Amino acid sequence: MSSLELTNVSKSFGPTSILRNVTLGVRSGERFVLLGASGSGKTTLLRIVAGLETPDAGDVRLDGASVTRVPPERRDVGLVFQRPLLFPHLSVGGNLAFGLKLRGEAKRDIDRKVAEMLDLVNLEGFQNRRPHQLSGGQESRVALARALVTSPRVLLLDEPFSALDTTLRAEMRSVVKDLQERLGTTIVLVTHDLEDALALGRRLGLLHEGRLLQVGEPRSFYDAPATLDVARYMGGANFLEGEQEGRRVRTSLGVLTANVERRGKVVVTIRPEAIRFGPGPENTVEGIVSNAEYGGTFIRHELRVGDTTLVRHAPPHETHALGERIVVHVPVVACWTVPAETTT
Numbered sequence: 001m002s003s004l005e006l007t008n009v010s011k012s013f014g015p016t017s018i019l020r021n022v023t024l025g026v027r028s029g030e031r032f033v034l035l036g037a038s039g040s041g042k043t044t045l046l047r048i049v050a051g052l053e054t055p056d057a058g059d060v061r062l063d064g065a066s067v068t069r070v071p072p073e074r075r076d077v078g079l080v081f082q083r084p085l086l087f088p089h090l091s092v093g094g095n096l097a098f099g100l101k102l103r104g105e106a107k108r109d110i111d112r113k114v115a116e117m118l119d120l121v122n123l124e125g126f127q128n129r130r131p132h133q134l135s136g137g138q139e140s141r142v143a144l145a146r147a148l149v150t151s152p153r154v155l156l157l158d159e160p161f162s163a164l165d166t167t168l169r170a171e172m173r174s175v176v177k178d179l180q181e182r183l184g185t186t187i188v189l190v191t192h193d194l195e196d197a198l199a200l201g202r203r204l205g206l207l208h209e210g211r212l213l214q215v216g217e218p219r220s221f222y223d224a225p226a227t228l229d230v231a232r233y234m235g236g237a238n239f240l241e242g243e244q245e246g247r248r249v250r251t252s253l254g255v256l257t258a259n260v261e262r263r264g265k266v267v268v269t270i271r272p273e274a275i276r277f278g279p280g281p282e283n284t285v286e287g288i289v290s291n292a293e294y295g296g297t298f299i300r301h302e303l304r305v306g307d308t309t310l311v312r313h314a315p316p317h318e319t320h321a322l323g324e325r326i327v328v329h330v331p332v333v334a335c336w337t338v339p340a341e342t343t344t
Contacts, residue, residue, distance in 0.1 A: 001028045001029045001153065001154075001184050001185055001186045002028055002062045002063045002153035002154055002186055003025070003026065003027055003028040003062070003063055003064070003186070004024075004025070004026040004049065004060075004061070004062060004154055004186065004188065005024070005025050005026075005059075005060070005061040005064070006022055006023060006024045006025075006045075006048075006049070006058065006059070006060055006061075007023050007058055007059045007061070008021045008022070008023055008057060008058040008059070009021070009022045009023070009045070009048060009055045009057070009058030009059070009060065010022070010055060010056050010057040010058055011041075011044055011048065011053065011055050011056050012056055017210055018041045018044045018210050019041045019044060019045060019048075019055070019210045020209075020210040020211050021057075021058070021211075022041075022045065022058070022207075022210070022211070022212050023212070024205060024212060024215065026154075026186060026188055027186075028063075028186055029184045029185070029186055030186055030187070030202060030203065031176075031177070031180050031187045031189070031200060031201065031202050032186075032187065032188050032189070032201060032202070032203050032204075032205070033188075033189045033190070033191060033196070033197040033200055033201030033203075033204050033205070034046075034188060034189070034190040034191075034204075034205045034207055035190075035191060035192070035194070035197045035201075035204055035205065035206050035207070035233070036190070036192060036206060036207035036208060036233075037192055037208070037233070038192060040207045040208055040209060040210065041207055041209075041210045042158075042190035042191075042192075042207055043158055043159075043190065045190070045207070046079065046156045046158050046188070046190055048060060049077060049154070049156060049188070050072055050075065050077050050079045050156055051067070051070060051071055051072030051073075051075050051077070052072055052079075054068070054069075055068065062075070062077075062153055062154065063153070075153075076150075076152055076153045077152055077153060077154050077155075077156060078147035078148065078150065078152035078154070078155040078156065079147065079155075079156045079158065080143050080144055080147045080155070080156070080157045080158065080160050081143075081158050081160075082158055082159045082160065082162050082163065083163060084131075084139040084140055084142065084143035085143065086131040086139060086142055086143060086146075087131070088130070088131050088132065090130075090131075091127060091128050091129060091130060092118070092123065092126045092127055092128070092129050092130075092131075092134070092142050093114050093118075093126075093127035093128065095131070095142060095146050096113075096114045096117060096118070096142070096145055096146050096149050097110050097111075097114050097149075098146070099146070099149065099150045100113060100114075100149065100150060103150070113149050114127065114149065115127075117145045117148060117149045118145060120145070120148075120179060120182065120183075121141040121142075121144060121145045121175060121179070122141070122175075123138065123141055123142065123145070126138070126142075136163065136164055136165075136168060137164065137168040137171055137172065140160060140161070140164065140168070140172050141172070141175060143160070144157075144160070144172075144175065144176065144179070148179065148183065148185065151185075152185070153186065154185075154186045154187075154188065155185050155186065155187045155188070156187075156188050156189075156190075157176070157187065157188070157189040157190070158190055159190060159191055159192070160172070160176075160189070161173070161191075161193070161196060162191075162193075169193075169195075169196065170199075173196060173199045173200055176189070176200060177199075177200060189201070194233075194234070194235070197218070198218050201218055202217070203215065203216060203217055203218075204216065204217075204218055204221060206221065206229075206230055206233060208229050208230075208233070213226055213227050213229060213230050214226040214227070214230050221234050222234055222271065223259075223333075223336065224259075224260070224336060225269060225336065225338065226338070227338055228267055228269070228338055231269040231336075231338065235271070235272075236269050236270075236271055236272075237271070237272045237311040238268075238269065238270040238271070238272065238275075238310055238311055239267050239268070239269055240252060240253060240256075240267065240268040240270070240308065241265070241266075241267055241268075241340070242256070242265075242266050242267070242268050242337070243264070243265060243266070244258065244262045244263060244264065244265075244266045244337055245263055246261050246263070247259075247260070247261050247332075249266060249268055249335075249337060251268055252305075252306065252307065252308045253285050253305055253306075253308055253310075254285070256268060256282075256283050256330070256335055257282045257283055257332050257335065258332070258335045258336065258337045259332055259333050259334070259335055259336050260336060260337060262337055262339065264339065264340070265339070265340035265341075266337040266338060266339055266340055267337065267338050267340055268335060268336070268337050269336050269337070269338065270310070270330050270334060270335060270336075271334060272300070272311045272312050272313040273298070273312075273313040274330060274331065274334030275303075275310060275312040275313075275328050275329075275330055275334075276328060276329050276330070276331065277314065277318060277326065277327075277328055278327060278328070278329065279327050279329055280329030280330070280331065281329075282329070282332055283329050283330040283331070283332065283335055284327060284328070284329040285305050285310075285327070285328060285329070286305070286325060286326070286327045286328075287303040287304050287305035287306075287310065287325070287326065287328070288303065288304045288323060288324070288325050288326075289301055289302070289303060289304075289320045289321065289322055289323065289324045289325075289326060290302045290303070290304045290309065290322065290323075291322070292319075292320065292322060294316070295313070295316075296316070297316060298313040298314060298315065298316060299313070299314045299315075299316055299318065299319065300312070300313055300314075301313075301314055301320065303326070303328065310328075312328065
């Protein structure tokens with residue numbers, strides 16, 4: 001396992017800027033998830049780490065040593081793509097043995113490592129099967145095992161579950177988590193899927209339009225988004241412009257008490273599931289239910305408060321008639337602000 005550092009990495013293709021001064025550190029043995037929408041630069045960043053692309057500026061280091069100009073075959077970095085891309089003419093065992101043979105390892109060692117890795121991904125007895133005889137989940141396990149069998153310093157996973165259905169995605173998340181905890185491999189996974197990111201990442205990074213907006217533990221992205229773009233990506237729905245002095249914020253809902261001290265123009269972010277029914281010690285408002293949609297595990301209410309509409313996710317057992325006037329409150333801990341100048 002190795003640490004990974006990127007310092008001021010930038011990359012453009014023609015006039016289009018893909019990555020803009022990205023600086024990131026991944027700890028040795030860490031399971032790190034890079035989250036971002038399509039086109040945010042996630043795959044390009046992985047390809048730079050793997051050596052498949054060269055940055056226009058910046059540096060890539062493994063265990064403190066620069067590998068920016070080191071060819072991919074000498075970096076000892078594993079990469080699993082969105083599709084398994086198994087060699088169709090080789091058996092499962094042959095796919096796993098391929099990289100070991102290139103290294104010139106002895107047949108006895110190759111056979112042992114292949115058997116051990118297939119055991120780890122619960123595919124014992126699959127050595128002689130061909131890729132076309134595998135299910136989608138089994139193909140993904142083989143691709144993961146092939147990347148890990150050579151004991152890479154860092155394993156890069158590029159949207160590895162995107163082609164799988166919901167059940168297989170959950171299964172593969174468990175496989176990746178279990179393998180990483182057993183082997184201690186440093187893993188960087190990129191995804192646009194919030195559920196994958198929260199399930200797998202000990203820390204997350206959010207990439208937006210080529211810029212790394214926030215890095216931290218998953219909960220911090222919900223409780224303390226660094227920018228409005230982060231709050232939006234994490235499912236925020238209520239954004240109120242305001243003027244803040246200390247922890248008091250003047251907004252269209254009146255004066256609210258925030259969870260952070262600031263001064264000047266801000267945007268208040270309130271998550272829909274944080275709005276509580278009934279009055280509270282602070283941040284209490286009264287409004288009219290203007291819309292209600294059943295969401296399975298919640299009911300999505302739109303609550304009109306003067307000229308402002310609040311979106312609230314209520315428990316499924318809590319129902320209100322359209323036009324009903326109700327009182328709700330926002331706990332101070334859930335009333336976060338970001339400086340207005342950070343919005344894009």
